[in-house]
Amino acid sequence: MTAALVPFASFSGAIEFIFSEQTSNVTGGAKVGGFEQAVELTLKQLEVTVLALALALIVALPLGLYLGHRGKGEVVLVGLANAGRALPELALIALVAALIGIGLVPVTLALAVLGIPPIVSNAYVGVRQVDPAAVDAARGMGMGEMEIIRKVELPLAISTVMGGVRSATIAIVATATIAPLAGVLTLGDYIINASIYGEDGRLAGAILVALLALSLEGLLALLQRRLTSDGLKVKTA
C-alpha cells in the first residue's frame, strides 16, 4: 500500500524543492532549492543552449545549404552525421574540461560541435530533395545562385532543415545538463551534485530539465509552422 505511494511522495517533495528554499542535509546548513535558484539554473542552461545553437547554426546552415545546392560532399556529410550520432556527450564534456578548460566558452564550443552534424546533413538533404524544375524556373527568372538558395531552396526545404535544427537543439539542451562537470552551473547541478541538493533536488532537476527540453521543442515546432510558406501548407493538407 505505502510502497505504491512512494513515487507520489517523491514528486511532491521535488515540487516543494523548486518553490521553497530548504536547508541542505549535507553541507552544514547551506540553503538549497527555492524558486530563485531554480530560475537562475534554468536561465543558465537556456543561455548556454541558445549560444551553442546559434554558433552551430552560423557554421552549419550556410555550409549545408551551399553543399546541397552544389550537390557536393555527400559522402563526407553522411559520415559526419553518423560520427556525430556516435559521439558520447559525456566523453565530449569530459575531454573539453580536461584538455581545453572549464567555463562558458569551452562548454559552448563543445555543445556547438554536437549541434553541427544534424544541421549540416539535414540542410544538405533538404536542398537535394527540392524539385530541380523549381530551381531551373528560378534560374530562368534571372535569380542568382545565392538568391536561389535563399528564396527557393531554403523555403522548399524548410521542414527538413528545421528537423535538423530540432535534433540539434534536443542534443544540445540534453548535454547542457551535464555542463556542471565542466564548470557551468545548469539545472544538471541538481542532478549531478545530489549530495548537496538531496533526492528532492535531484528529482526537481530532472523535472525542470524535461520541461525545458519539451518547451524548446514546442517553440521550434511553432517556429517551423511560421516559417513554412502558406503555399506548402495547402499542398500537404
Added chain:
Amino acid sequence: MGSPLLLAASGQVGGDFFKERTSDTLPCQAKPNEPFCFDWAKENIDRFGTPTVQHLELVVISVLIGFAIAFALALFAHRSTWLQAPLLAVTGILYTIPSIAFFFLLLPVTGIGKDTAIVALAAYTLQIIYRNTMLGLHNVPDSAKEAARGMGYTDRQILWRVELPLAIPEIVAGLRVAIVSTVAIATLAVFIGGGGLGTQIYGGGNLTFPTSVFIALAIVVLMAMAFHLGLLLAQRYLTPWRNARAI
C-alpha cells in the same frame, strides 16, 4: 570494489566518484600536460572489459525492447490511421526528454540500476524506429500491393509478405540510427548506477585525466561502427532483390 552498483547502494550515485582510483593514475597525473598516457593504458586495459560488456548489454536490451514496442505500434497505426498523430506526439515527447532527466524521473518508480537506464534508453529509441517503420510502409508502391491483391493475398498476407519486406531498408535505417545513438547515450547510465562505459569516463577523476576517457570513447565509437556495419550487411542479406542488377 568501486562498482557503480555498490556506490549506488550506498547512496552515492553521481557526485562522489572522484576519490576512487587515484593511486593507479598517479604516474600520469604527475605529467599533467600529457593527454594520453600509454603506460597507464597498457596496465589498465583490463578494467574496460566488464564495462564494455555491460554497455553492450544496455544497448542491445534497450534497442530490442524499443524495437518490439515501436514495431508493434507502427503496425497498429498502419491499420488504424487515426493512431498515427497521437503516437507520433507521444513518442516525440519520450524522444525529447533528455535521457539523464528521464533516469531520475523514473527513479522513484524503478529504482537505481540498469533497469531504469534500459527503460529510458528504450523509450528514447521508440520515435526513431516508429517513424522509419511508418515511412517504409508508406513508401511501398501501390502497384505492388495491387499486384498482391490480384494474386489473391489477404490484407494480412500483403502486410507480412509484401509491405514489410519492401519497407526493410527504412526499418533497418531506423534501427541503425537508434542503435548508434543508444551506444553513445548509454554512457550516461553511469549517473543512475547502470554501469557501462560511462563508468570509465565519469569516475576516478577522469575529468582531469583524459586517458581513460579516450579509451572509453574509442570503444564507444568502435561499438557504434560495428553495429552500423553489421546492420548494413544484415540489410543487404534481408533484401537480396535490391542487389540484383538489371541486364
